[in-house]
Amino acid sequence: MSRPELTAPPQLFYNDSEARKYTSSSRVIEIQDQLTERAVELLNFPRDDIPRLLLDVGCGSGLSGDRLTELGHEWIGIDISASMLEVARDRRVESGLVQFDMGHGCPFRPGIFDGCISISAIQWLCNADNSLHEPRKRLRCFFTNLYSCLKSGARAVLQFYPNSAKQAEMITTAALRVGFSGGLVVDYPNSTRAKKYFLVLTSGPVGTETVAQNTLVREKVCGLKLSSRNNQSSPKDHSAFSGSSGIPNARHSEDKGKKWILKKKLQARMRGKETATDSKYSGRKRKDRL
Secondary structure: OOOHHHOOOOOOOOOOOHHHHHOHHHHHHHHHHHHHHHHHHOOOOOOOOOOOOOEOOOOOOHHHHHHHHHOOOEEEEEEEHHHHHHHHHHHOOOOOEEEOOOOOOOOOOOOOOEEEEEEEOOHHHHHOOOOOOOOOHHHHHHHHHHHHEEEEEEEEEEEEEEOHHHHHHHHHHHHHHHEEEEEEEOOOOOOOOOOEEEEEEOOOOOOOOOOOOOOOOEEEOOOOEEEOOOOOHHHHHHOOOOOEOOOOHHHHHHOHHHHHHHHHHHHHHHOOOOOOOOOOOOOOOOOOOO
């Protein structure tokens, strides 16, 4: 079966007929409930019974939003499909609904959401539906605006179905480049059918989480290793230099050879930066000029 995002743009694929068929499927409803519950779990709010205001990106007909309401949260949903939103209104979904292309960002003022979820949506950004759509630019625009509308320390949990490891890397890199910290969490990694990918992101500087506990996310996906450290910085993290003089400690005084260079290049790649390809010449000392 062909993937929906490879068939047609979402606003065309989810027409009136497909939107009602999707919403009436008991199997789809069950999967949406399970994925939404897992996304909220990864948001990791304190158990204080305080409702949060969440953004639901790609809310569709409001199936995921129904579960958010049942869990005691308020939410606002955006989706590009007019037919999906019309079905949501017919179902009398108790939330604000906005028709908007997430590739153009998020049309909200800065710092208003306590968190964000997205179920099976952001992979659509990786497809060029016309000559004006460039996936990397659309991803950058989306993540830049998402970062802006989240409160500092808030989390975004975006469940998606990557077409390949390269696509998963492109999405994750786009998020890290705009300032998010985070990484991929993969449920049931050894199962072909049950495997689920969640991109768990935190806005603001590392260590300013206000609604999430400190975590270490480390996952290997199809040979692609992505890691995230959202734990607060300790004094050890800043022990590379002693005092205000900036004199290196003894453990950092070794010669910066090939091993050190490869380590730094790997760290740069993990942050989403472009680096030169490793080769036998990496770290090789140049001969003295005559």
